Amino acid sequence: MTRCRLCGSEAMASVVDLGATPPCESFLAAGQLDKPEPAYPLHLRVCTDCWLAQIPPLITPEETFSEYAYFSSYSTSWVEHARTFVADAVQRLPLGPEAFVVEVASNDGYLLRHVVDRGIRCLGIEPSVNVGAAAREAGVPTLTEFLSPDTGSAVRAEHGPADLVVANNVYAHIPDVVGFTQGLRALVAEDGWVSIEVQHLLTLIEENQYDTIYHEHFQYYTVASATRALASGGLALVDVELLPTHGGSIRLWARPAGVADEPTQRVADVLAREKAAGLQELSGYTEFSARVAKVRRDLLRFLIEAAERGETVVGYGAPGKGNTLLNHCGIRPDLLPYTVDRNPYKHGRFTPGTRIPILPPEQIAADEPDYVLVLPWNLRAELVEQLSFVHDWGGRLVFPIPELSIVEAASRKGTA
Incomplete structure (x- = not known):
């Protein structure tokens, strides 16, 4: 890796080198055990200009997600987490019967099924054929597609702008950070909201959670680096929540830059914690x-x-x-x-x-x-x-x- 995928800088510093491993979701059938198995370097680096932590994009999302082994609904706690999020979002925004909700990387409909239950119009955008089919069978409208600026514009033209765009546990999974963020902006209404959940690099470092580094995760965010990533697509961070999911995640609330209020005190507090932990200088990564x-x-x-x-x-x-x-x-x-x-x-x-x-x-x-x-x-x-x-x-x-x-x-x- 010679350049940061967010800011283009060549100032990349090593954080941890885990050797070479196969893609983490490439489970083998019995008939594949005597065949070669490709392995790819798994080396986390951080850009010392924008502080986005990242691994090289050696595997494309198409290779990983066209058929996927992970079905969110098999985790009882994850389904409950999604139900609570939907209930809270309906109250917070608020979302009435005329609202439109889009979830990107909607998996098997584990979250949008709660939106369907409330009678709110929704659409999932899920690239994996097999889990998208499971979502449709469960009654969740789902488009089998990767999000890009063109996909976002096409969905908006057909269905209208989204009052809420949800992107949970996907913002780390895309190598084209800028293009994906532009896709989110294309989906959301001018006065709408984008909610993103992603693992927090702060807890990954503090709690030794190195096993969450794998080839599906192209980058690892602090609130500081996420703010810069959102801005690359015309979105502004206005609030953040700290969540226990995946060992410690952040829920980012963003809006189109033209209507966004000033960031809340919670944003300032988390940024201060990240700075105190040394995550905007190399000292936070050396041990x-x-x-x-x-x-x-x-x-x-x-x-x-x-x-x-x-x-x-x-x-x-x-x-x-x-x-x-x-x-x-x-x-x-x-x-x-x-x-x-x-x-x-x-x-x-x-x-x-x-x-x-x-x-x-x-x-x-x-x-x-x-x-x-x-x-x-x-x-x-x-x-x-x-x-x-x-x-x-x-x-x-x-x-x-x-x-x-x-x-x-x-x-x-x-x-x-």
């Missing part, structure tokens, strides 16, 4: 690589010692972030014989690079392992409850991030 290396050493030490004691460790979940962790740590089936996932799409497949089998969740109760390594650690509260049955045989849960943590599984309600 991150060493802390990442410690996560790797601690997890490998635990797995090796458990194996030498004859104890069994299996995985829970097959998220994209888990594949960054497994590949960086070099974990193979000798240390983790399988993982499980609630998504039937992944059953019978294997994790990219590490080739660990993915089984249905019921396998854990059948085998009663000593430990369950929880790969979607960001859903800790939800999964401690879901995995309460592990307590029945004295099993324990292992969380690798932000540091290795071994906890007792919560006992089931009404049992000892």
Whole structure:
């Protein structure tokens, strides 16, 4: 990478180099195990002019998202998060029966179904054919397309301007930051709102959340860098919320620059926190690589010692972030014989690079392992409850991030 994709600067500094890994959602079918598997460098750098953290765009969104393995509706807490957001947005903006809501990267309709339930006109724009089809089957109008300025203009011409444009967990997934932002501006009404949720680089650095660095995520935002990115497409940041999702996210509220009010005090407060953490100078990034290396050493030490004691460790979940962790740590089936996932799409497949089998969740109760390594650690509260049955045989849960943590599984309600 020679130039920043936002400002064009060549002043790029290394943050952490995770080696080369396969794309994190390229799960393998059994028939692919004897075939070559491409791997790409995974090296996070930061632009010291605009402070946008980014990886090289070695994989196109078309390669990743035309058919996608992630279905948002399989996370109970994520569906509830979406329901709460819709309820709050209806009150905040407000959104009446004549409103029009567009969600970009709408996945399987996990969020817009709540808009449909309220009788508000909506449209999802989702590039993945398979998950877009699931959304339409659930009654959510969905266009199979990538967002660009032309797509935004075409949707606006056919459906009218959107009172609210939602872009949750997609702003990191597009290499053309400026073009995508121009697409958002094309969609939104002159007096409308854009709401974006994206992981916060501040918590990624502070909490060692390096497994959320993968090839689908082309950039990693602070509020400062997000403000500059929004401005590149004619949008102005007016408010921000700090969210616990994905280990720590920011919800950005933006409007067309011509109608935007001055940013709220919350924006100023978060900008001050980022500056205090050193994220607008190299000092905020220099220790991150060493802390990442410690996560790797601690997890490998635990797995090796458990194996030498004859104890069994299996995985829970097959998220994209888990594949960054497994590949960086070099974990193979000798240390983790399988993982499980609630998504039937992944059953019978294997994790990219590490080739660990993915089984249905019921396998854990059948085998009663000593430990369950929880790969979607960001859903800790939800999964401690879901995995309460592990307590029945004295099993324990292992969380690798932000540091290795071994906890007792919560006992089931009404049992000892």
